[in-house]
Amino acid sequence: MKIAVIGGTGDQGLGLAIRYVKAGEDVIIGSRRAEKAENAVDEGEKFLNESHLKNLQGMSNQDAAVIADVLILTVPLQAQKATLDSIAEYVNGKTLIDATAPLNSNIGGSPMEFIQVWEGSAAERTADILKNKDVSVVSAFSNISSSSLMEFEREIDCDCLVCGDDNKSKQIAIDLINKLPGVKAIDCGDLSRSRIVEKITPLLIGLNIKNKTHYAGIRITGLDRI
Amino acid sequence: MKIAVIGGTGDQGLGLAIRYVKAGEDVIIGSRRAEKAENAVDEGEKFLNESHLKNLQGMSNQDAAVIADVLILTVPLQAQKATLDSIAEYVNGKTLIDATAPLNSNIGGSPMEFIQVWEGSAAERTADILKNKDVSVVSAFSNISSSSLMEFEREIDCDCLVCGDDNKSKQIAIDLINKLPGVKAIDCGDLSRSRIVEKITPLLIGLNIKNKTHYAGIRITGLDRI
Numbered sequence: 001m002k003i004a005v006i007g008g009t010g011d012q013g014l015g016l017a018i019r020y021v022k023a024g025e026d027v028i029i030g031s032r033r034a035e036k037a038e039n040a041v042d043e044g045e046k047f048l049n050e051s052h053l054k055n056l057q058g059m060s061n062q063d064a065a066v067i068a069d070v071l072i073l074t075v076p077l078q079a080q081k082a083t084l085d086s087i088a089e090y091v092n093g094k095t096l097i098d099a100t101a102p103l104n105s106n107i108g109g110s111p112m113e114f115i116q117v118w119e120g121s122a123a124e125r126t127a128d129i130l131k132n133k134d135v136s137v138v139s140a141f142s143n144i145s146s147s148s149l150m151e152f153e154r155e156i157d158c159d160c161l162v163c164g165d166d167n168k169s170k171q172i173a174i175d176l177i178n179k180l181p182g183v184k185a186i187d188c189g190d191l192s193r194s195r196i197v198e199k200i201t202p203l204l205i206g207l208n209i210k211n212k213t214h215y216a217g218i219r220i221t222g223l224d225r226i
Numbered sequence: 227m228k229i230a231v232i233g234g235t236g237d238q239g240l241g242l243a244i245r246y247v248k249a250g251e252d253v254i255i256g257s258r259r260a261e262k263a264e265n266a267v268d269e270g271e272k273f274l275n276e277s278h279l280k281n282l283q284g285m286s287n288q289d290a291a292v293i294a295d296v297l298i299l300t301v302p303l304q305a306q307k308a309t310l311d312s313i314a315e316y317v318n319g320k321t322l323i324d325a326t327a328p329l330n331s332n333i334g335g336s337p338m339e340f341i342q343v344w345e346g347s348a349a350e351r352t353a354d355i356l357k358n359k360d361v362s363v364v365s366a367f368s369n370i371s372s373s374s375l376m377e378f379e380r381e382i383d384c385d386c387l388v389c390g391d392d393n394k395s396k397q398i399a400i401d402l403i404n405k406l407p408g409v410k411a412i413d414c415g416d417l418s419r420s421r422i423v424e425k426i427t428p429l430l431i432g433l434n435i436k437n438k439t440h441y442a443g444i445r446i447t448g449l450d451r452i
Contacts, residue, residue, distance in 0.1 A: 112415075114422070145448065157447045161429075189338075189432050196340070196429040203387075203422040206415050207449060215448030221383045222371065222441030223433060 003176070004028040004068030006061050007075030007083055009040040012099060015149025016072060016141065017056065018044045022152060023179040026055045030064030032083075037064075047152060065090040070172060072097045072141070077106040077115075077122060084129045091135040095169040097176075098123040098194075099141035101201035112206035114199045121194040123163065136169030138162060139194035140177060140185075142201050147214035155182030158217025161200075162186065163193040186220050229402070230254040230294030232287050233301030233309055235266040238325060241375025242298060242367065244270045247282045248378060249405040254283045256290030258309070263290075273378060291316040296398060298323045298367070303332040303341075303348060310355045317361040321395040323402075324349040324420075325367035327427035338432035340425045347420040349389065362395030364388060365420035366403060366411075368427050373440035381408030384443025387426075388412065389419040412446050 003020055005013045008029040020027045021044065029044070031037035037058030045051050065071055065087040075083045077100055100122035104113035119125040123139035130137065140162045148156045160177045162185050164170035170187065177185035188197060204216040229246055231239045234255040246253045247270065255270070257263035263284030271277050291297055291313040301309045303326055326348035330339035345351040349365035356363065366388045374382045386403045388411050390396035396413065403411035414423060430442040 148448070186433070187436065188429060189436060193429065193432065196425045199422045199425055203414060203419065204446075206419065207412070207446060210413065210415060211449045213449060213451050215451040217447040219445040219447055220430075220433060221443040221445055222374070223437045223439060225439050225441040 001070060002026045002028060002068040003070045003072060004030050004064035005072045005074055006030045006064060006087060007032075007073065007079060009036055010074065011146035011150050012141070013072070013074035014040055014044055015146055016074065018047055018152055019149060019180055020176070021048070021053060021056045024055070025179070027057075028064040028068055029056070029058045030061035031058070032061060034058065034060040034063070061087050062090060068094070070095045070097065070176065072099060073126065074099045077102050080122065080125065081129055084126060088130060088133055091130060091133050093134055095136050095138060095172050096126065096130070097138045097140050097173050098126045100126070101142040101198045103202055103205070112202050112209065114202045120192060121198050123191055123194040123198070127191060136164065136166040137191060138164035138169050138173040139191060139197060140173050142198050143204060143218060144183070145204070145208070145215050145217060148217065156180055156217070157182055157215075159184045159186050159219050161188045161197045163188045163191050163197060165191045186223070227296060228252045228254060228294040229296050229298060230256050230290035231298045231300055232256045232290060232313060233258070233299065233305060235262055236300060237372035237376050238367070239298070239300035240266055240270055241372055242300065243282065244273060244378055245375060245406055246402070247274070247279060250281070251405070252281045254285060254290040254294055256285060256287035258287060260284065260286045260289070287313050288316060294320070296321045296323065296402065298325060299352065300325045303328050306348065306351065307355055310352060314356060314359055317356060317359050319360055321362050321364060321398050322352065322356070323364045323366050323399050324352045326352070327368040327424045329428055329431070338428050338435065340428045346418060347424050349417055349420040349424070353417060362390065362392040363417060364390035364395050364399040365417060365423060366399050368424050369430060369444060370409070371430070371434070371441050371443060374443065382406055382443070383408055385410045385412050385445050387414045387423045389414045389417050389423055391417045412449070
């Protein structure tokens with residue numbers, strides 16, 4: 001299974017890409033320009049003290065979308081629509097995991113505050129943009145600190161809340177999430193649940209600022225108790 | 227310090243009342259009718275295998291509000307305005323902790339879904355209703371499972387997210403929260419943060435339903451990391 005991290009040159013995308021390379025997955029970093037993706041691959045290889053990794057490639061978002069089976073979207077909200085439009089013709093039959101959190105900072109405000117998008121959540125907005133395509137949208141990763149992702153040698157101390165309408169695609173996402181050491185996937189139900197889950201990100205960013213850290217995360221407790 | 231649990235005859239209120247009685251606090255259960263509050267005291271004493279507890283009383287919400295220093299509001303959203311109106315003249319100089327979560331079930335829908343109240347959050351609605359009074363409103367407790375609260379012999383495995391504009395009152399709430407065995411208070415910032423925190427409750431209720439449990443809670447991780 002090939003994973004493409006679409007818009008994967010920032011900390012969130014690069015962090016996920018490197019984590020999955022370490023887990024043995026075939027990973028493609030996509031970017032608007034292929035050159036930028038290739039630079040991110042070089043950067044990733046430097047982080048890993050490796051060169052010419054066979055399971056890490058960089059290319060344009062379009063080429064990445066064509067080749068991969070699972071797409072992880074890690075662009076800021078401002079780039080969401082243009083990026084999705086640019087890969088729309090290649091997404092049929094695939095799973096697209098949306099990692100976007102709709103933060104007020106996306107429109108010039110504070111990252112501690114959310115913005116309410118019309119469709120309900122950023123992930124539902126993705127589903128709406130691609131509504132004429134045969135693609136399954138899953139929401140995940142938006143609560144995981146990019147700083148935690150980028151510390152490749154450490155386990156990540158948080159759960160990952162997953163939402164999606166198609167159980168098969170959601171299971172693909174859950175299996176991928178559980179390959180991140182320390183992280184446990186929590187199935188939160190259908191895609192509309194991302195209306196709540198995405199709002200937790202600005203709460204965690206506020207806690208990061210207040211506590212002078214970059215690693216706030218959440219764990220869900222009590223699910224095993226009867 | 228006397229604590230009044232306003233509208234404290236349900237599981238959430240009674241659970242908190244009994245927990246604080248066990249912690250040695252002076253607790254008053256308030257209800258619209260004094261008789262109902264007295265019955266809740268009897269019920270609480272039965273749970274604790276005690277009788278005539280000196281530090282647990284039952285009375286009308288009004289009498290409870292007059293006597294107490296800290297008020298914890300544990301009524302459903304439908305009763306929020308009428309209850310607050312009924313105690314408004316007694317709240318000056320006090321701290322009021324709002325434990326309300328605005329669930330869709332409050333208006334006949336699913337408890338897995340939130341409703342968006344005009345003021346932003348239920349706690350901000352409380353502050354708005356009492357805006358002409360000298361009272362500090364703090365948001366807390368809305369994410370803690372009532373079933374966990376009612377299991378008096380067990381520690382509660384979750385954090386309690388606290389929001390408030392007045393630091394002194396927020397500290398009173400934090401100190402109270404940290405008296406619940408197992409629970410850690412997390413200062414989430416000003417009262418408007420309750421717009422996010424209250425929405426976590428329907429997420430946890432959804433997880434309870436999905437996992438056939440009643441004990442879902444959240445913990446915040448990573449705050450101690452630099």
